[in-house]
Amino acid sequence: MPIFQRGTTWWIDITTANGERIRRSAKTKVKREAQELHDKLKSEQWQVCKLGKKEDRTWQDAVIKWITEQDGHKRSIETDRYHLRWLDGHLGGKTLSQIDKPLLESIRDAKKSEGSSNATANRVLSLIRAILNRAKNEWDWLDTVPVFRFLPEPKERIRWLTHEEAAAVIAELPEHLAAMARFALATGLREANVTGLLWRQVDLRRECAWIESHQAKAGKPIAVPLNSDAMSVLRSRQGQHRDYVFVYEGEPVKKAGGNAWRKALVRAGIEDFRWHDLRHTWASWHIQAGTPLDALQKLGGWASYDMVLRYAHLSSEHLKPYAGNSKMISLDIVEFAKLKIAS
CATH class of the missing domain: 1.10.150 (DNA polymerase; domain 1)
Structure with a gap:
């Protein structure tokens, strides 16, 4: 039969011209509406089969x-x-x-x-x-794709937290997200690498972890040395899941920067900050502590040295040996001016 009821809902049963059977709910309790939908689908299937019209997929x-x-x-x-x-x-x-x-x-x-x-x-x-x-x-389901404009985006900014601000955010997070945030700040790993971290990628004895090439944005494996804070986080997660390091109520965490994260930021009084900015914070802290840029590139798994140069302005330690030269130059200018006046 072309239409029939299951309970109070009407269903459609169609056999197309090429022999395919389509049975689905009309999502209505009104017989007339179900019949209209049936007739529409029947007509569309006929056009697909006889006139070569593309089937309107959902x-x-x-x-x-x-x-x-x-x-x-x-x-x-x-x-x-x-x-x-x-x-x-x-x-x-x-x-x-x-x-x-x-x-x-x-x-x-x-x-x-x-x-x-x-x-x-x-x-x-x-x-x-x-x-x-x-x-x-590729699928040949559509003839055209609508043209639309994207919203303007500001040039990439480096947003990072002080140690005090980071502590304030962590204090507001649920326990499982606080552990993930601490681990991100200790390792610089991207969100997907933290949420997807498996115990087989961790060696607590050697105090290291690794991200496999298919998991890394640059497509190359990343060695992750673990500092004391990262080790503390990992030890606190032991025994919670056989495979995944970070779980919530026994299930792997799929998204860290969701509603709970955003609400914690509000409570901590932190504005304009995303989960990915924890990685910026980690890199900024490294630069301020004197980590060389080439070492930071390897730690962060960046494919390009240019990506690391975004953080170079946060430290001037490597320029201090040359800063004294400006004093000598300024003295030379003063002496030259005195000679000009005297002459």
Whole structure:
């Protein structure tokens, strides 16, 4: 039968022209609405089969295919999952052809209304665009992708905390996030490398850990020497999970910089600070303590020396031996001026 009831909800049962069977809920208790949806789908399937029209896939179809293809290959897949869960409230139930410029602008505005930065809103839009582009160019699900503008972003800034500010934030965090923040400040590891850290990547006897090449942003393995604070954190996490170092209620932590993190920042009175800025803080503390830039590059796993130069201005120790030269130069200028006046 073309439509039928399960409980009070109407369902649709269609056999397409190429023999494929589609059975799904019409999500309505009104028979007439279910019949209209049935007729619409039947017509669309006929056009797909007979006229070569592309089937109008749903956003959920695209998300499932994206996750399936990316899982195990994309280092930021957990960040994708985090954004996709949020996007489900805006795109769940939509077909790909319904995702247009006004809808994308409304998503951008919704993200901004939560207090997110332009950069965060742009990351969400970038993920949507990447999925739509793949649906068009590789999956052949779309003919066009809507054109839209990203929000302007300020030039990258180096935001870091003093030791006192860091202590204030950690004091406001839940126990599991406080441990993760302390470990990030002790090692400089990125969020995904902290949340995904496995016990098999840690050697407590030799006081070291390592990030494997497929987990590193630069695609190269990172050796992580562990200082006393990092070791203290790791010892406190022993026995909580067989595989993962950082867990909450027995489950791996997928996202550290979420709501609990943001609320802790507010309570600590810290503004304009992201979880990733813990890495900036770690690097800034190293530079201020006199760590050479080339050593910092290796510790942080940066592919380019230019990335480390962003922190060079935080220390002038390496320039002190030359600072005295300016005094000699200024004296020479004074003496030259005296000679000119005398002549």
